[in-house]
Amino acid sequence: MADETTTIAMLKAKVADFVRARDWEKFHRPANLAKAISVEAAELLELFQWREDTQPLDAVAQGRVEEELADVVIYCLSAANTLGLDLSDIVLRKLARNESRYPAKEWRGRARDAARDP
């Protein structure tokens, strides 16, 4: 897998090149990227809109899921570029915070329920 050797910095650089080549930095401001991430997330969600949760993805749907997931990740990488963020660092810090908020012992096998644990 390319994931074994590809660093976050390498992907961030590819996205930065794409944006710079189109002179799109002026559009890739934080507020716009927040909108873009929501829009792409919804395009991913749309693929599951009327689908049973347990219905397996066929090849066509899987291809579309890959594309829409890629779009979400690309805008997240662009947001990290615009905001000068170390994405690995904020991901690892958030995981550490989640570790203490959701201790494995207490939460094993139990999902957070937004109607009860807001």
Next chain:
Amino acid sequence: MADETTTIAMLKAKVADFVRARDWEKFHRPANLAKAISVEAAELLELFQWREDTQPLDAVAQGRVEEELADVVIYCLSAANTLGLDLSDIVLRKLARNESRYPAKEWRGRARDAARDP
């Protein structure tokens, strides 16, 4: 920056460990993760809800943006785990596709307008 040395596979493994330690694989199915990515994307968007686009982020808002962006990325990594995806590969393929859909020469300085270029 940790991003220089952190591979996608390293972050995916951290997320997989977190999920496995809680026996949450049964919740991290593709349809649920699509919902989770949209929900976290909206929590990021909420931070810009009433804000002028040009209003700079102060330290409190910046900290919250980092956390919510991390949440989106964490669920994207979990989706890649659940679906067995090579995230670097699908990101690079999508960027290549965008390169040919939006040639730099034609699109320089011009944003896609969803009302006209659907």
Next chain:
Amino acid sequence: MADETTTIAMLKAKVADFVRARDWEKFHRPANLAKAISVEAAELLELFQWREDTQPLDAVAQGRVEEELADVVIYCLSAANTLGLDLSDIVLRKLARNESRYPAKEWRGRARDAARDP
């Protein structure tokens, strides 16, 4: 049901009063309301995030669903106010358009599949 006697104009007026009493017209611009509608829609979605599609809503979840659905509708009414829209009119026109796009004969019992019918 109050729905039998409550007109759209009555609800729009209630929302307009609420906004005006707080001098919030300056925040309720179209772009901000589009963000607000997405944010509230995601708070509704969150209630179903880890839930099986077939799992019935208990009283607590049903109460939360009602509140979040109300929030989405309130911002839609505010958007209609800000943009000077006749909401009944645009809803009926969109239903008419959907009638011709999805003829009952052809679509009976069959859902639109976003992976195939984009």
Next chain:
Amino acid sequence: MADETTTIAMLKAKVADFVRARDWEKFHRPANLAKAISVEAAELLELFQWREDTQPLDAVAQGRVEEELADVVIYCLSAANTLGLDLSDIVLRKLARNESRYPAKEWRGRARDAARDP
């Protein structure tokens, strides 16, 4: 304006007819409608994705905004049908709750800031 004479019940009935004529009640379950509302909200948001907040809507964009707003409202009406909700009632109750949460005196001219008032 049609909004002056159109009741919520009238619009709910139109949506129910549309759904029933296609035998789509089986798809219009609460969890699916929550996804649909988020997806349509994002299609509305997309129209503002790269737009300055202060940039006025031209006729093409205004037409698209009307259609996407209508889609959000149609799925909200369908959710009220599926869940047997009195939409006017839940909207008025939520507005009353917001009245006490955000007293006009205290909040006049000041927006809620999600980074500080979660």
